[in-house]
Amino acid sequence: MxxxxxxxxxxxxxxxxxxxxxxxxxxxxxxxxxxxxxxxxxxxxxxxxxxxxxxxxxxxxxxxxxxxxxxxxxxxxxxxxxxxxxxxxxxxxxxxxxxxxxxxxxxxxxxxxxxxxxxxxxxxxxxxxxxxxxxxxxxxxxxxxxxxxxxxxxxxxxxxxxxxxxxxxxxxxxxxxxxxxxxxxxxxxxxxxxxxxxxxxxxxxxxxxxxxxxxxxxxxxxxxxxxxxxxxxxxxxxxxxxxxxxxxxxxDLWRKSASHANNMAKYLETALKGIPGVKLTQKVDANGIFAIMPEGTIEELQKEAHFYIWNERTSEVRLMCAFDTTKDDIDRFIEKLRQLTRV
Missing domain, CATH: 3.40.640.10 (Type I PLP-dependent aspartate aminotransferase-like (Major domain))
Incomplete structure (x- = not known):
């Protein structure tokens, strides 16, 4: 899955x-x-x-x-x-x-x-x-x-x-x-x-x-x-x-949906901070994360869940959350990243 x-x-x-x-x-x-x-x-x-x-x-x-x-x-x-x-x-x-x-x-x-x-x-x-x-x-x-x-x-x-x-x-x-x-x-x-x-x-x-x-x-x-x-x-x-x-x-459907997306971005931010080699490049105000990923992880991560490379030269990527993003989605992504960064 x-x-x-x-x-x-x-x-x-x-x-x-x-x-x-x-x-x-x-x-x-x-x-x-x-x-x-x-x-x-x-x-x-x-x-x-x-x-x-x-x-x-x-x-x-x-x-x-x-x-x-x-x-x-x-x-x-x-x-x-x-x-x-x-x-x-x-x-x-x-x-x-x-x-x-x-x-x-x-x-x-x-x-x-x-x-x-x-x-x-x-x-x-x-x-x-x-x-x-x-x-x-x-x-x-x-x-x-x-x-x-x-x-x-x-x-x-x-x-x-x-x-x-x-x-x-x-x-x-x-x-x-x-x-x-x-x-x-x-x-x-x-x-x-x-x-x-x-x-x-x-x-x-x-x-x-x-x-x-x-x-x-x-x-x-x-x-x-x-x-x-x-x-x-x-x-x-x-x-x-x-x-x-x-x-x-x-x-307030607009608020509920946007709040969920923003909260998922915060959840993802916290999880990424625990991964060696990940560097967040921007303050997380809304529903997007910008981060430099560890060398050699991006291609394999994109097989798990597609995302955009923001800056190929620095390996900075953009990760966006939406109204339907779940903690399970994030947890699976983070587990894949952990696997790729284990020595």
Whole structure:
């Protein structure tokens, strides 16, 4: 018997409660393109978390959520400041450049985060027609290293954005894991710190597909229904995205799933610390572990459970936990690692 993979929380299946919601939504006919009761119910749920003066739009995937939310805040002569590890820079191919026409100005990061002083140093040549004009600061919460920005760090970034009249975008593909890590409600580290537009993830926390774009600065949403259509993210049977969010946001399912994933990462962290030759490279804030593995173990470990090599040169790997990861999965993986490291 093999363990589940530790490759990505995208590898996990659909949470049973989300699947049940999909089945319930699959009864009879319902209005298309969001003209259905499920979509209105989901929008109301988002408003209960973020406040009534927001706008919410559902899209099919995370790339669409990030690219289109950024499109609402930029013109093609603008630049977007982000981490060099940001999904918009690394894992979304050239979609941002193609559809936005904007320059990505990246900041090297050691822990996944970018900081206010680093950001301010990248805001240059304001009003110079020969230079791209900075317009958006984009961060990931939690980050690509599974670290989590503190509320104070976010406030500092927001202050820079306000000082230079920039918009503040948050890629929240793992926002539920961040909320659990911070022990804070969603609004406390988004709306309340000055985030303008948020990509709110569902797929990595038990949904089959679907993300939400939450405009906390509602003026950015003025023409978004046209942008979403032009960007090929207007889902005709939108009830099947909305019904999943209804399940995820109801009865704290989002919190239960993210808490479990985070707790499994902590359990894995503790187990790895007891293995000679393993070196953790990042603080474990959310549901990911980054570690340098002992020489000669990676190939055999991947036969037990697939995971990604983050840095081949240093043998650093990424191990992700999901809502369905179990202690037994971790124990089997750790036992295999122990076998490989015994002298």
């Amino acid at each position: 093999t363990t589940k993979t530790f490759a990505s929380d995208n590898y996990a299946g659909v949470h049973p409660e989300v699947m049940e919601a999909l089945i319930r939504a699959n009864q009879n006919h319902a209005g298309s393109y969001g003209a259905d009761v499920y979509t209105q119910e989901a929008i109301n749920k988002f408003k209960s978390f973020f406040g009534s003066n927001i706008e919410v739009f559902f899209v099919y995937n995370g790339t669409g959520a990030n690219v289109l939310s950024l499109q609402s805040a930029t013109q093609s002569f603008n630049s977007i400041i982000c981490s060099d590890l940001a999904h918009i820079n690394v894992d979304e191919s050239t979609a941002p450049e193609k559809f936005l026409g904007c320059k990505l100005v990246t900041i090297p990061t050691k822990d996944g985060k970018i900081y206010a002083d680093q950001i301010e140093a990248r805001i240059q040549r304001i009003d110079d027609q020969h230079h791209p004009q900075a317009k958006v600061i984009s961060i990931s919460q939690s980050t690509e290293y599974a670290t989590v920005y503190t509320i104070e760090e976010l406030k500092a970034i927001s202050s820079v954005a306000k000082k230079y009249n920039l918009y503040f975008h948050m890629d929240g593909s793992r926002i539920s894991n961040a909320a659990v890590s911070l022990n804070a409600n969603f609004a406390a580290f988004t709306r309340d710190v000055g985030v303008d537009v948020l990509s709110f993830g569902g797929t990595k926390n038990g949904m089959m597909f679907g993300e939400a774009i939450v405009f906390l600065n509602s003026k950015l949403a003025e023409n978004f229904r046209f942008i979403r259509k032009q960007g090929m993210q207007l889902h005709s049977k939108m009830r099947f995205i909305s019904a999943q969010f209804n399940a995820l946001l109801d009865n």
